Amino acid sequence: MKVIVFLALCGIASAGIIAAPAAIVSTGSSSQTRSQDGLGNYAFAYNENHATGGSSRSESGNALGQVVGSYSLGVVDGRQRVVNYVADALGFRAAISTNEPGTAPKPAASTSISSPGVIAAAPVAAPVVAAAAPVVAAAPAPAYYAAPAPIHAAPLGAYYSSVVNHGYPAPAYAAKVVAAPAYAAPALWVILFVFVATHLSLTSAGLIPSAPVALANTGNSVQSQTQDSLGNYAFAYTENHATGGTSRKEAGNPYGQVVGSYSLGIVDGRQRIVNYVADAYGFRAQVLTNEPGTAPTAQAQPAIAVAPQPAIALAPQPTFVAHGYPAVQPVAYPSGYSVSPYLG
Structure with missing residues (x-):
C-alpha cells in the first residue's frame, strides 16, 4: 500500500500538479x-x-x-x-x-x-547699492484760521458797524525722545565670587556633602538580537545583580530547528544551566547543576530506586475446635407416635 501511494505522488509531481516550494526571498x-x-x-x-x-x-x-x-x-x-x-x-x-x-x-x-569630490563654488561679491540722499521735508508754514464771525442778537438801541476777524497760528507739537536705560552686565569675577561663597557656606552648613558620594554598582545587563526575513534569528541576554543572575540565548532557522540554553545563578554559588535542542526529533534537554541533593539521571527515562520494604509479621490465625454433642433420643409415648422433646 505504501509503495502504491509513493508511486502515485511521484506521478502527480512529474505531471506538474504539485508545484515545487517557492524560494524565499530575503527582504x-x-x-x-x-x-x-x-x-x-x-x-x-x-x-x-x-x-x-x-x-x-x-x-x-x-x-x-x-x-x-x-x-x-x-x-x-x-x-x-x-x-x-x-x-x-x-x-x-x-x-x-x-x-x-x-x-x-x-x-x-x-x-x-x-564631502569628497565636491567643488566649492567661487564666492560671489554682494552688489554695491548706492544709498540715496535722505529727503528732508520742509516744515509746513503755519496756517492761520479765520475765526468764525460771531452772531449776536443786537440789543435794543445798540448797533455794531463792522465785524472783526482774528487769526490764530496752528499749534505745533514736538515728539519727546526718551533714551532707553542702559544696564551694565556684572563682571565675571563677581559671578564667580558669589558662586564660590555660596557653595562654601552650604558645604560648611552640611547641606552639600564635601566629598562626592560613591556610587554602588547594583548589577549589569547585556542583550543582543539578530533576525532576517527568511526566518533565521538569534537572541541572547545576560543580567547580573547583587543576589545572582540569569541568562538566555537561542538561535533558530526556517526549518524549525532551535538550539538554546538558559541559566540561573545564586550569590552562594549554586547554578543551573539548561542546554536544549528542538527539531524534528522532538525536544531534548541537558541540565547541568551543582545544587545539593541532585544526582545524574537520564532525562525522560528516570531510574527510580525503590527502598526494600520491611517484612510485616502476620497475626496468628485463630484455631477452631469442633465440639461434639450427644444425640437426642426421642421419647416413646404410649399412644404410639413420637414427638421431639424440644416441642414440649
Missing part, C-alpha cells in the same frame, strides 16, 4: 545590542538593512555625562550620510561624512562636514 536583516550597569555606564547599537537602503545607530556613555556615538543613513543608489558626535562638558560636536551631491565642506554649529 532585509537587522541586529541590535545593549548593555548597561548600575553606575550609569551604557552602550547600545542597532543596524538594519532592507531593499532600498539601511540605517544604523550606536552610542555609549558614562556616569559623568560623556557621550560618544554615531548614526548613518544609506540609500540604494549609493548615497550615504554618517554622523559621528561627542557630547561632554565642552558641548556637542559632530562630524558629518557624506557623498551626497550638492554638499560642500562647511563647519556650522561646531559641526565639520566632509
Whole structure:
C-alpha cells in the first residue's frame, strides 16, 4: 500500500500538479545590542538593512555625562550620510561624512562636514547699492484760521458797524525722545565670587556633602538580537545583580530547528544551566547543576530506586475446635407416635 501511494505522488509531481516550494526571498536583516550597569555606564547599537537602503545607530556613555556615538543613513543608489558626535562638558560636536551631491565642506554649529569630490563654488561679491540722499521735508508754514464771525442778537438801541476777524497760528507739537536705560552686565569675577561663597557656606552648613558620594554598582545587563526575513534569528541576554543572575540565548532557522540554553545563578554559588535542542526529533534537554541533593539521571527515562520494604509479621490465625454433642433420643409415648422433646 505504501509503495502504491509513493508511486502515485511521484506521478502527480512529474505531471506538474504539485508545484515545487517557492524560494524565499530575503527582504532585509537587522541586529541590535545593549548593555548597561548600575553606575550609569551604557552602550547600545542597532543596524538594519532592507531593499532600498539601511540605517544604523550606536552610542555609549558614562556616569559623568560623556557621550560618544554615531548614526548613518544609506540609500540604494549609493548615497550615504554618517554622523559621528561627542557630547561632554565642552558641548556637542559632530562630524558629518557624506557623498551626497550638492554638499560642500562647511563647519556650522561646531559641526565639520566632509564631502569628497565636491567643488566649492567661487564666492560671489554682494552688489554695491548706492544709498540715496535722505529727503528732508520742509516744515509746513503755519496756517492761520479765520475765526468764525460771531452772531449776536443786537440789543435794543445798540448797533455794531463792522465785524472783526482774528487769526490764530496752528499749534505745533514736538515728539519727546526718551533714551532707553542702559544696564551694565556684572563682571565675571563677581559671578564667580558669589558662586564660590555660596557653595562654601552650604558645604560648611552640611547641606552639600564635601566629598562626592560613591556610587554602588547594583548589577549589569547585556542583550543582543539578530533576525532576517527568511526566518533565521538569534537572541541572547545576560543580567547580573547583587543576589545572582540569569541568562538566555537561542538561535533558530526556517526549518524549525532551535538550539538554546538558559541559566540561573545564586550569590552562594549554586547554578543551573539548561542546554536544549528542538527539531524534528522532538525536544531534548541537558541540565547541568551543582545544587545539593541532585544526582545524574537520564532525562525522560528516570531510574527510580525503590527502598526494600520491611517484612510485616502476620497475626496468628485463630484455631477452631469442633465440639461434639450427644444425640437426642426421642421419647416413646404410649399412644404410639413420637414427638421431639424440644416441642414440649
